[in-house]
Amino acid sequence: YNEVSPNHEVMPHRHPHEQLAYIAEGECNYYVDGVCYKLTTGSILYVPPNVEHYIEVTGKKPVINIDIFSPARPETANNTKEQC
Template sequence: MEPHMDAILANFEDMDWFDVRDGVRRKAFSGDGATIAMHELLPGHEPRPHDHPYEQIVYVAEGEMDFHVGGKVHRLTKGGLLVIPPNVRHHGVVVGDRPAINIDIFTPRRAEYA
């Protein structure tokens, strides 16, 4: 991929949601070296433990979530941040009866997202 010489502009408000699975949908945007993804997760969604070669920074914008990372559970409320190292098994679960919005930043870029 050629590096961009100009700024790249976008707005999450103008992007369509992509249905990942029942109870989970995503919007994503990538630059040359990183990807940012917004996820909406509904209470009762099916958690999917996984790992990947990306560092992931999680920001909970709305709601409350338990993040299971490497065998430990971390509760994040609105404004909470968490760094998940590459290749560590993890997943998130909505706490309570309200949807959660979380923003993930991945580095390097996740080409399969955007």
Template sequence: MPIVPKILNWEDCEWRPGSREKIRGKCFQGENMTLQVGEICTGHVPGPHSHPYEQIVYIMDGECDFYVDGVPYPLSKGCLMSIPPNVEHYIVAKGDVPVINLDIFTPKRPDRIESVPNKEFGK
């Protein structure tokens, strides 16, 4: 039996409220990893946290300070960062443009709810 890939167009998915005010996101789950896109607006309340997942962050738009183990790293559009598992981190948006970031987690995060498209792919 042929393998059928999972396909989703995020443009067809609604943004979901995030864990805090002024944050929203979309999520896609693979078999062993999680991909999510987030929008973080200036003035949000930062949420220092850690988790057992390795995380790669890609800043698609905006500017932020991304704190890892208490140290701020200025990131802007095009920047990538890797965060080891179990290290405290958080993001602080800066400027007038919301930060759009793409996060990749491995292994898969069972605590994330996958986005559901408003229409079937390709229709």
């Protein structure tokens, strides 16, 4: 999971993986391909591969963001295997 504080700037980025972003806690604007989605606790958002996206915290508390990637990102796949 990722914890994004209100004053942290996440730069726009893209990757070749599909991504599901689950907001476990907090409030944010999640930008996907220039479109702003207002997300709150319990929201889920799909990010297609190779599409620019980033998150902006809008609340006073950090956002807890859980990402699921397909296919698994190499840098996280090894961590998952070690945890199991």
